Amino acid sequence: MTPEEEKAHHAETSRPSAGDRPDWVPANAGTAFATWVVEGVNRAGLFAPPSAPSAPPRRRRLSIDDYAEGIRARDTTVLARAITLVESNAAAHQDLAQQLLARVLPETGRSMRVGITGIPGAGKSTIIEALGCALCGQGHRVAVLAVDPSSSVTGGSILGDKVRMEKLSRQPGAFIRPSPSGGSLGGVARKSREAILLCEAAGYDVVIVETVGVGQNEVTVRSMVDCFLLLSIAGAGDEVQGIKKGVMELADLIVVNKADGDNRLRALGARAELERVLHYLKPATEGWTTPALAASARTGEGVAEFWGRVREFFDVCRRSGMLEERRREQAIAWMHALIREALQAEFYQNAAVRARVAGIEQAVAAGVKPSLAAAKELLAAAKGGETAGGAATV
Numbered sequence: 224m225t226p227e228e229e230k231a232h233h234a235e236t237s238r239p240s241a242g243d244r245p246d247w248v249p250a251n252a253g254t255a256f257a258t259w260v261v262e263g264v265n266r267a268g269l270f271a272p273p274s275a276p277s278a279p280p281r282r283r284r285l286s287i288d289d290y291a292e293g294i295r296a297r298d299t300t301v302l303a304r305a306i307t308l309v310e311s312n313a314a315a316h317q318d319l320a321q322q323l324l325a326r327v328l329p330e331t332g333r334s335m336r337v338g339i340t341g342i343p344g345a346g347k348s349t350i351i352e353a354l355g356c357a358l359c360g361q362g363h364r365v366a367v368l369a370v371d372p373s374s375s376v377t378g379g380s381i382l383g384d385k386v387r388m389e390k391l392s393r394q395p396g397a398f399i400r401p402s403p404s405g406g407s408l409g410g411v412a413r414k415s416r417e418a419i420l421l422c423e424a425a426g427y428d429v430v431i432v433e434t435v436g437v438g439q440n441e442v443t444v445r446s447m448v449d450c451f452l453l454l455s456i457a458g459a460g461d462e463v464q465g466i467k468k469g470v471m472e473l474a475d476l477i478v479v480n481k482a483d484g485d486n487r488l489r490a491l492g493a494r495a496e497l498e499r500v501l502h503y504l505k506p507a508t509e510g511w512t513t514p515a516l517a518a519s520a521r522t523g524e525g526v527a528e529f530w531g532r533v534r535e536f537f538d539v540c541r542r543s544g545m546l547e548e549r550r551r552e553q554a555i556a557w558m559h560a561l562i563r564e565a566l567q568a569e570f571y572q573n574a575a576v577r578a579r580v581a582g583i584e585q586a587v588a589a590g591v592k593p594s595l596a597a598a599k600e601l602l603a604a605a606k607g608g609e610t611a612g613g614a615a616t617v
Contacts, residue, residue, distance in 0.1 A: 245258055285301070285304065287319065287322050287323055287326060289301070290304070290305050290308070290323050290326075291323065291326045291327055293305075294327055294421060294424050294425045295327075295424065295425075297425050297426050299398055299425075302398065302421060302422070302425045303400065305320075305323060305421050306400055306402075306414075306417075308320045308323065309323075309324070309414050309417040309418065309421070310402065310414045310418075320417065323421075324417060324420060324421075327420065327421065327424035328420065328424075330423065330424040331420045331423040331424050332423060332550070333423060333428065334366075334419075334422070334423045334427055334428050334429060334430045335428065335429050335430070335449060335450070335533070335537055336419060336430050336432070336447070336448040336449045336450070337429065337430070337431050337432070337448055337449070337450045337452060337533060338431075338432045338434065338444040338445065338447070338448035338450070338451045338452065339351060339431060339432070339433050339434070339452045339454060340433075340434040340444055340451070340452070340453055340454065340470065341434075341453060341454030341455060341456075341480075342455075343435075344456070345454040345455060345456050345480055346454065346456070346480040346481060346520050347433050347434075347454055348369065348387040348388055348433065349387070349480075349520035349521070350454065350478070350480055350518065350520035350526065351367055351369075351388065351391070351433055352387070352388040352389075352390055352391040352520070353520045353523055353526050354431075354526055354530060355367060355388070355391040355394065355397055355431070356390055356391055356397075357523075357526060357527065357530070358429055358530070359391075359394040359395075359396040359397055362396075363396065363428055363429050364396045364397075364398075364426055364427045364428055364429070365391075365394075365396060365397045365398070365427060365429045365430075365431065366397075366398045366399075366400070366422035366425075366427035366429070366430045366431070367388065367391070367397070367398070367399045367400070367431045367433065368400050368402065368415055368418050368422070368430065368431070368432045368433070369388075369399065369400070369401045369433040370401070370402055370415065370432075370433060370434055370435050398422065398425070398427060400418065400422075402414075402415070402418070415432060415444075415447060416447045416557055419432070419447060432444055432447065432448055445473045446553055446556055446557070447553060447557075449537065449540065449546060449549065449550070450475050450476065450533055450536050450537065451473055451474055451475050451476075451507065452474065452475065452476045452477075452478060452529075452533070453470060453471060453474035453476070453477045453478070454478050455477060455478070455479050455480070455493065456479065456480055456481055456490070456493070457479060457481070457486060457489035457490045457492065457493040458489065458493070471500070471501075471504065472504050472505065472507060473507050474507055474513055475507050475508050475511060475513055475536055476513065476514060476516070476529065476532060476533060476536065477497050477501070477513065477514070477515045477516070478515075478516050478517070478518050478525075478529050479491075479493045479494045479497065479515065479516070479517045479518070480518060480519070480520055481519060481521070482494075482517040482518060482519045482524070482525060483519035483521055483522050483524065487519075490517050491517055493517075494515045494516065494517040495515075497515035498514075498515045501513050501514075501515060508536070508540065508545060508549075509543070509545060510539060510540075510543050510545060511536060511539055511540070511545075516528060516532065570601075570602075570605055573604070573605045575604040575605060575607065576601055576604055576605050579600075579601065579604055580601060583597045583600060583601060584597075
């Protein structure tokens, strides 16, 4: 047998039978499809029958002690699971999360909490990566809580911020946690405050909260960070737009990004325009004048300068006592926000409300009942009080 005949014979005998074709391959496909189903290969390199499928291994359930010890040991896997725990809506998980937060609370409060917001496309993720890599190189431990918008149709999120921060994700001193907004207003996740505390307990001295993208009223991040940074780009608006009440009057620092290449002169012009606007606005933090800077996340120019101004902001606030006062006010506001959230959840879980809400919604949608009267009727139903005529008294 010639070498060519041996090769053809080997190919013919080693080819799987026609019955090993995938079910989506037509029966008369011939050689048009080169896909075959073959048996698995064992360690000896021989074909072996596939073993019966086994159930996927389940992760060990962690106790409060496991969570607390793992966080103090700076175990990023445990930290990630702890953040998942506090984000859970399950009642059992919420109770466990509150116990965990109470356990690690003494280790919190030692970080610089920085919020970064800006319109979509301003380069928030890019400048956070440039800043984070520089800080890690200086010995800092940086935690980034990036919030992605959730779909209003499916409720899902892509959670692509970690992909955008590829270089930062490889830094041993960095921790990146993307979370879905879950439809929460303000551009941040509902449990971002708890996640900040967990990151602080894990030893991260810089915690950066990146918002979804800000509008005039999406400023919830201001209530959970110390320093609020607004990222802008050239051509984002005129002076009148800047003077309008909104996020700009809450910013402790404004940075015009993408100040490089052909866009550099436009970015510097935008920075000068913002400086004129800030002259007419009351500073967001007492004793601190909000500066406008220009930087480039792509080249790194200006990044060290604006971080130097952030450090200066913290020095000023610590000396004046403003930092402690702001955190005390935020803790109280946080408590009231949780009360409102709990009351809303309790209201919609009320049996009387659940029994009547569908019918009242239909009446409102049909224009038969005013929205205010409908709301009062449901509130009265929750309280258990109703007038004989059906109109609620509150």
